Amino acid sequence: MLQLKTKYKTWIRIYKLLIFLVISLIFLSVTILPVNTYVRILSGILAVPFLYITLILSYSIYQFASIGGNYQSKIHDLIVSKVKWDGDGTLLDIGTGSGSLIIKLAKAFPTSVLTGIDYWGGNWEYSKAQCQQNAEIEGVSHQIHFVKASASELPFNENEFDVIVSCLTFHEVKDRSNKTDVIKEALRVLKPGGEFVFLDLFMDEKIFGDEKEQLLNDLKKYGVSELNRSKLDKEMKLPKILLNKKVLGNAVILSGRK
Ligand SMILES: C[S@@+](CC[C@H](N)C(=O)[O-])C[C@H]1O[C@@H](n2cnc3c(N)ncnc32)[C@H](O)[C@@H]1O
Structure with a gap:
C-alpha cells in the first residue's frame, strides 16, 4: 500500500524564487545577444542583484528544508x-x-x-x-x-x-x-x-x-x-x-x- 508522507514546505515560497530566477536569466541572456554593447553591459549589471537574491533564497530553502540544514x-x-x-x-x-x-x-x-x-x-x-x-x-x-x-x-x-x-x-x-x-x-x-x-x-x-x-x-x-x-x-x-x-x-x- 502507498505510504503517505508528511509535507511541511519551507518558509521561502518557491514562486518568489522563480520570479528572481527568471528575471536574472532574462538579464543574463541579453548579455549574450548581438545587441548594443552598452545594453549588454547594463543587462549584466542589472542581473547581479537578482542573481544575488536568487542565491540567498535558494540556499535559505536548502538550510530550512529537512534534506538540508533542517x-x-x-x-x-x-x-x-x-x-x-x-x-x-x-x-x-x-x-x-x-x-x-x-x-x-x-x-x-x-x-x-x-x-x-x-x-x-x-x-x-x-x-x-x-x-x-x-x-x-x-x-x-x-x-x-x-x-x-x-x-x-x-x-x-x-x-x-x-x-x-x-x-x-x-x-x-x-x-x-x-x-x-x-x-x-x-x-x-x-x-x-x-x-x-x-x-x-x-x-x-x-x-x-x-x-x-x-x-x-x-x-x-x-x-x-x-x-x-x-x-x-x-x-x-x-x-x-x-x-x-x-x-x-x-x-x-x-x-x-x-
Ligand atoms: C512564514 S509562515 C510561518 C508558518 C508557521 N508558523 C511555521 O512556523 O511554519 C507565515 C504564515 O502566516 C500565515 N498568515 C499570513 N497572514 C495571516 C493572517 N492574516 N492570519 C493568519 N495567518 C496568516 C501564512 O498563511 C503562513 O502560514
Whole structure:
C-alpha cells in the first residue's frame, strides 16, 4: 500500500524564487545577444542583484528544508522547548502554516487540546488539508483542530487559551497595518496567567517600530506580566546566510505570561 508522507514546505515560497530566477536569466541572456554593447553591459549589471537574491533564497530553502540544514524544524523544536507547561488545557498556534510546529507541540503535550489557525491565502504554499493530512500521518489529528481565520480578528472569546504560540506570522498579516495590534489580539484570547511564545522579526523597526522603546512597553500595556526576550541567533547557531536581515537577522523570541 502507498505510504503517505508528511509535507511541511519551507518558509521561502518557491514562486518568489522563480520570479528572481527568471528575471536574472532574462538579464543574463541579453548579455549574450548581438545587441548594443552598452545594453549588454547594463543587462549584466542589472542581473547581479537578482542573481544575488536568487542565491540567498535558494540556499535559505536548502538550510530550512529537512534534506538540508533542517533549520525550520530545529527552530520549531526550540519554540516547543520554551513552553513550560504541564499540557493540561488548550493551546493556540497563530499562523500554523503546514502544521509543523503544532504537531510537535501535540506530541510534546499528548493530553492537550490544540487549535491551529491560518488564513491559508493563495500567496502561501500551505493549506488546511495539508495540515490535517500531516497531523493524521503523525498520529495527532485527534488532538488538533485547524481553523481558517485571520490573526487580526481571532474567532475566539477573551481569555480562552492556556498557551499561545506563533512563529513568523505577525509580520505577514496584511489586513492590519499596525502589526503590534495583531499581537494585542493574540493576547486578548490568552488566559490571565497563560503562557505565550512568539518568534518574529521583532527587531525590524519598519514592521514593529522601535522594539525596546515601544513594542516591549506596548506588550506590558496589553496585560503581559512577565516578559523574556532573546535573539534567535543567541539561542541557536545559525548558518550565516540565515542571519541576513531579510531572512532571520531580525528574529527575536518573546515569551512570558499574561
Ligand atoms: C512564514 S509562515 C510561518 C508558518 C508557521 N508558523 C511555521 O512556523 O511554519 C507565515 C504564515 O502566516 C500565515 N498568515 C499570513 N497572514 C495571516 C493572517 N492574516 N492570519 C493568519 N495567518 C496568516 C501564512 O498563511 C503562513 O502560514
